[in-house]
Amino acid sequence: MLLHHVFGLFTHPDSEWAEIRREHEKPLRLYVAYVLALAAIGPICAYISTAHFGWTVGADRLIKLSPVSALQLSVLTYLAILVGVFALGYAVNWMAKTYGAQEEPDASNGVALAAYSCTPLFLAGFALLYPVPWFNALVFLAAAIYGAYLMYDGLPIVMDIPKERAIMYAGALLTVALVILVTTRVGSVILWSYGFGPEFVGD
Known part of the structure; x- marks a missing residue:
């Protein structure tokens, strides 16, 4: 089970990355066994807190989202996370030749790098x-x-590239990640205009 990598990425990341490279999992299996489960944590917790706990604004006024609105936003967030990780993984693979790495037809290493790097998030x-x-x-x-x-x-x-190339490679990938983030924010605004915006409930 791929979830055993979670602990290793926080305690001994170098040896964990080496094991991840040896496994060379296909993107579909990686998504099913790792990303689908972990990516759901945030949306589920956000649904629970916004629909049932709420948060205070100003003079202790409790604000919540309606259950339907919270569910819609959580599902859309979940889908955005899945697409974002996949897009970042393919960006890793697409840039591979530029930085002396091997580009793969199925982007296994790229998607693995993106998925496991997102574990803290x-x-x-x-x-x-x-x-x-x-x-x-x-x-x-x-x-x-x-x-x-x-x-x-x-x-x-x-x-499998020299360490000195990793700085530029990582910088380029972080730029791509920011572009993906901005794109999802713009997409959120567009969806809100079509009736998927938050519906607030005050107590």
């Missing part, structure tokens, strides 16, 4: 059970920083 989804904006922002910032480190650390191992 997947796990940060648990923080959404405590719907306090500043706390969530700090947790996700720390997760993003460690995820970027994991990508930089894993690039030379998984893609």
